Structure formats: C-alpha cells, structure tokens
Amino acid sequence: MNSTLTIRQNKNHSDLRECHECGLLQRAPPYPGRGSIRCARCECTLHRHRPDSLNRTLALAVAGFVLFVIANSFPFLSFEMQGQTTETTLITGVIDLYQQGMWELAAVVLFTSILVPGIQLTLLLIVLIPLKLEKLPPAFPVLFRFVETLTPWGMMDVFMLGILVSVVKLSDMSTIVPGISLFAFGILIFILAAAQSALDPDIVWSRVPVPARASTPLRPGEAVRTCGVCEMVMPESATTDSHRKLHCPRCGEKLHRRKPASLQRTWALVIAAVICYIPANLLPIMSVTSLGQVQSDTIISGVIFLLSHGMWPLALVVFVASVMVPLLKLLILIYLLVSVQLRSLAQPKERTRLYRITELAGRWSMVDIYVVTILVALVRLGNLATIEAESGAVFFAAVVVITMFAAMSFDPRLIWDIWEKEHDRDR
Secondary structure (H helix, E strand, O other): OOEEOOOOOOOOOOOEEEOOOOOOEEEOOOOOOOOEEEOOOOOOEEEEOOOOHHHHHHHHHHHHHHHHHHHOOOOOEEEEEOOEEEEEOOOHHHHHHHHOOOHHHHHHHHHHHHHHHHHHHHHHHHHHHHHHOOOOOOOHHHHHHHHHHHHHHOOHHHHHHHHHHHHHHHOOOOEEEEOHHHHHHHHHHHHHHHHHHHOOHHHHHHOOOOOHHHOOOOOOOOOEEEOOOOOOEEEHHHOEEEOOEEEOOOOOOEOOOOOOOHHHHHHHHHHHHHHHHHHHHHOOOEEEEEOOEEEEEOHHHHHHHHHHOOOHHHHHHHHHHHHHHHHHHHHHHHHHHHHHHOOOOOOHHHHHHHHHHHHHHHHHHHHHHHHHHHHHHHOEOOOOEEEEEOHHHHHHHHHHHHHHHHHHHOOOHHHHHHHHHHHHHHO
C-alpha cells in the first residue's frame, strides 16, 4: 500500500498519485513486478502491473480488428420457421429499429455494440503502431483520450448475453442457425477484453513529452493539480491557461479540482432516471404477432417466460440485470447524494465501494434492449410471425444511459472532503 504524501517534501513529483476516488495525494512506491498498487486510504487500485503492455495490446488490437471486420461482413444468425428463413447481419436489428420509427433505440444499439468497439480498435491501432515505431501520431493525446472515454460504452459482452436470451425465447417456435459472424463476434469479445486488460495507460502517457515546468520539483506549500485523464500531478503554475480555464500540459484536458456541479448534475440525472424507470417496467418493450394474434411483453413477462421454460438461471440473470440493477443503482446514488449533502462522516470507505458498484454494474441492464434488437431482426415473416419494439424499450434504454451518466457525474471525492475537514478540525 502507498504511503501518504507529505507536500512539504521538496522532491520530484513524477511518482505522485492522486486517488480519483478519495482525492488522497500520495507518493507511490516502486511498481512491483506483479500485482497492483492501491490507495492507502480507500483501497482503490492506482496501478496494475501489465507485463509487455504495448506489444500484447497491439497484437490483440490487430486480431480484434480482423475479427471485427468478419463479424460485420457475414451472416450473423438465421431464423427458420415453417419453411421460411430470415438471415441477419450484425447491423440488421439497428436498421429494422430505425425503420419501425425507433431511432432512439437504433442509435443506442449502433453506438454501444458496433461503433464503440470499432472506434476503440481503430484508435488503438492508430496510437500503438506509431509508438511501436517510436513515433507520436498527430493529435496523439486527443486520440488516446477517446480510447479511455469510450471504454464504458462498449457492451459486446452484454450483447452476447442478449443473443443467448433471444435464442432461448425462439427455441420452441423455430430453428436458429448461427453464422460465421456470430463465432467471430464471440471470439472478439474475449480479444477486446484482453486488449483492455493488457493496456497500461501510464506507459502510453509516459511517451508524451511535457514542458519542463510541469516536471520541476515541488516547492514547499505549492499548490498542485491532477489531470483526471492522464493522471499527471503537476504544480498549478505548470497548467496552461486558455480563456481562464486550466488545461493539462500533457493531454490538454480541462483541469478541475472536483467534477463541476457534481451534486446538481447527478441529482438531475437521477430524477430523470426515476421518472423513466416507471414506464420502462409498466409499458411493453415489444409486441409479438403470430398467425394474426398480437401479444405484448414487458420486462417482467419476459422473465416469467424464461421461468416457465425451465431456464431459471437465465431468468435470474435477466431479472437482476434488468429490474434489480437499475433500481439498486438509483437507490445507491440517492443514498450517496443525501449522505454528502447531510455532511455524513459515517463509513466513507464503504460508501466509496458502493460508488464502484454503480460504475461497474449499470451497463448489464442493456441486455433487454439487445434482446429486443435481435428478435426484431430475426422474426420478420409477415403475418406468420413478426416482432416489433414498443415504447417501454425506449424508456428502459433511457434509464440505462441516464444512470450511467449519473454515476459518471458523481464525484466520490466529495465523500472524503467532508471527512478530511472534520479530521483536520479534530487535530
């Protein structure tokens, strides 16, 4: 674990770290040969050892890019029912949603399942190949900032769970034939996850030259700033001033002591998500037309369908991801907001852990949106069988996206700011 930094020490600050969860500025020990370095106060992971990071990430990015092209170029799934066949590609569901007037859903699915993985892989190649050749590509800091910004929005693994649920739903009425793209897509999920795990942002950012004033030793009592993107700690005098806004001299990101208007923005997003949560669970998310009969399904009726077919593990996963996770995420965010505004000193480390849950779990709620997308793409047989998305799916997608933005806008360091003031007062 790291030792707490004493600012009065006049040392070079290249080994300084500010925890992005509790705000503690501390001096990192030499990196271990394996394992990770954690914050001395809240136990957040500050650095994880990733051996041969650049070479491994580049190799995985090349393999992932090839698989991505295959996954988007060949048949994905085929639906066979009473002699009629529907063949789909990865983007078919997006096109069908758009044609049904559900452009909001089409945009969310396109962005999270196709655009984000493709852009990430492309940016990794643009960044890592020049680094391998010991060169910096043009606009390097901006490109690599996008790689990290897009990471939470890539949801290929959630999409694969949606495929599994869709196959179970259709197994009684038809035959599902997997295509080449599905196998490429499945392998790509593991390749992209491995690339993200192998990538060490610290090594990449260390290749970017910084002005000499940003790496000079700290003077006693000197104010410092920390970049929220490249995590560089620098004297405040080293930041660049553009129209009275401080910018990081290495990556160009705007510098803020805390996330601007964190409480107000998070409250606004939480209230919006609560408003959308009610119709998302009450209104149907899709309608099924079979032999002239129309049946509408809500999220709960979909869970009941899986239970009635003996798929209780899958039903449990869908219920937790689609019903419990959004609700718990909203309750946790409300609790954190209220505790900060009431200046609570209770269990700051535990509240920080709750915040981590909101960051990690929210994306899995997209599974029902992907199920709707896949079913809409597969079941297009006119009066024989047709599935269409309904308004409940739009509200549910809004809940997932808004709660993700809410978690991103909340600044957990506010929890510790109150604790620090009281701790200093007691001294």
